[in-house]
Amino acid sequence: MKNRQIINVENLVVNEENPRFEAVSTEDDALYSILTDQRLGSGNKILNLARDIAAHGLNASELLIVSPIEGTGTYRVREGNRRVTAIKLSLFSELIPEDYRKLAPHFKELTDAMQAHRLIECCICDDEQEIRRLLLLRHGGESNGVGTVKWNSAQTTRFNEEGNPQTARALSLIRHLQEDYGQGDLWKAAAVIPPTNLGRLITTPEVRRLLNIGLTVNDAHYRGDHDELLLDVLLILKGKGVGAIYDKDARVRLVEEVAERVEPDGPRQARLPFDAAVDDGEEVPGESDGNGIDAEADEPRADADLRDESVLPDFQNVTQPQAVAEATEPQQSDAGDSDEVETGEDQSGETSAGGAIRRKPVSHSANKRMFGCKLRPKGAKSNDLYRAIEWIDQLYLGNVNDNTHLLPILGFSLRLLVETVAREYCQAQGKDPGPNAFTSFVKEAAKPAIKKKLDTSGRADMALASEWINENVPFESLLHNWAHGVLPVDRSSLVRQSELVALIINEVWT
Secondary structure, eight states: OEEEEEEEGGGEEOOTTOTTSOOOSSHHHHHHHHHHHTEETTEEHHHHHHHHHHHHOSOTTSOEEEEEETTTTEEEEEEOHHHHHHHHHHHOGGGSOGGGGGGHHHHHTTHHHHGGGSEEEEEEEOOHHHHHHHHHHHHSOOGGGTSOOOOOHHHHHHHHHHSOHHHHHHHHHHHHHHHHHOSSHHHHHHHTSOHHHHHHHHTSHHHHHHHTEEEETTEEEEOSSOHHHHHHHHHHHHHHGGGGGSSHHHHHHHHHHHHHHHOTTOOOOOOOHHHHHHOOOOOOTTOBOSSSOBOOOOOOOTTTTOOOGGGSOOGGGOOSHHHHHHHTSOOOOTTOOOSOEEOOBOTTOOBOTTOOEEOOOOOOTTTSOSSSSOOOOSSHHHHHHHHHHHHHHHHHHHSTTTOTTHHHHHHHHHHHHHHHHHHHHHHHTTOOOOTTHHHHHIIIIIHHHHHHHHHHHOOSSOHHHHHHHTTOSOHHHHHHHHHTTSSOOOHHHHHHHHHHHHHHHHHHOO
């Protein structure tokens, strides 16, 4: 028997025999197991899911599958336990286990919004064989096309580019905020704003320049330095909705007014030729925000196609990796601030009319440098290899379109760098590296060091590291596949994994 029915979440029982973890005896134990299984270094995946459901509702393409519990009027959840857990803990925070009480205030924030999602459409099935077939279709892999066939990275990118650009930009910004700042106030404020509204806000170039948001096609990335300003704007947008940003003038006026209040002495950004090279997402006439409202177009800028070659390294005249590494180091200001400063100066040192513009380095993954920081590996060989990778990476960034052949070299070299560090580390410990130095180093040195840092630092900006420690990121296998040419090297993934390599080196081998 199989039919559909609307069921109150109170009548749904989280499965005590969920395949995600060992079988338990009560629903309370099942809730505990799910929270433990879904923990992150900077939060919990169930809380993230709850926030998404509260803002956007349940995924309409995937029904819950439940089976009736005889004689009780309740139903055991067979597919959708994470979703039911997220809704239950938001509506009934007293169910949160003691070990996770620190999450209770965050779930309580969602209670009012989650009331709209307590009635859930479910597929009721009492045939165990049919339930097993349905679960295998969902979780059992492609099965030669019978199961779910996942998109590859190229297909995902194509979908994002062909979809509503405003929505894609908003989702990109939210994702980068979580990656760069963890689940802090910025991410929480942005995540609950309808993507069409957030996308409409950042589609305007003047707004992006005031908030220091970069945009390449549909990849939007906050560059930093205006956290309070950005948060204030997001909270206003959350409270007032699309009416506050209905047209371009309203959007610009909103951000300017907040900037005058929050940053009364702050500099007003002018557009640099560098922005034209990395920020090509101008507003498009007739572009819809998904609500039938067209975004206004901006007049093309006279300098839109300018490229200031003087700000780029002369790659043809680079003779050694050291030269590139030194040339690309951020310059410190007279005040000793180590943040990168773009001054608008010419080579004579005279300041242009635009004045100084302070901001963090552009960091969207298509353009930012590997590693994300300056490394100083302890060993001579790993140091040389690191500098060589930096040099190759700068060659790639000098002409991205013509230098794609360098990506596989970078992927191979990243694996080689970790291998070299592993061997140097073993030798320093008086051990024979042997043929499995990489594996033993990662297991016995790297992971314990990173886990200790996560446990003691309380930092919320180490999402990738925490996912690796929780075995949700296939770091080792990814490097292995790149090194052996099994998997194409994706630039965004390459940069992210290099940042994890940098963290390992800084913790273990600096």
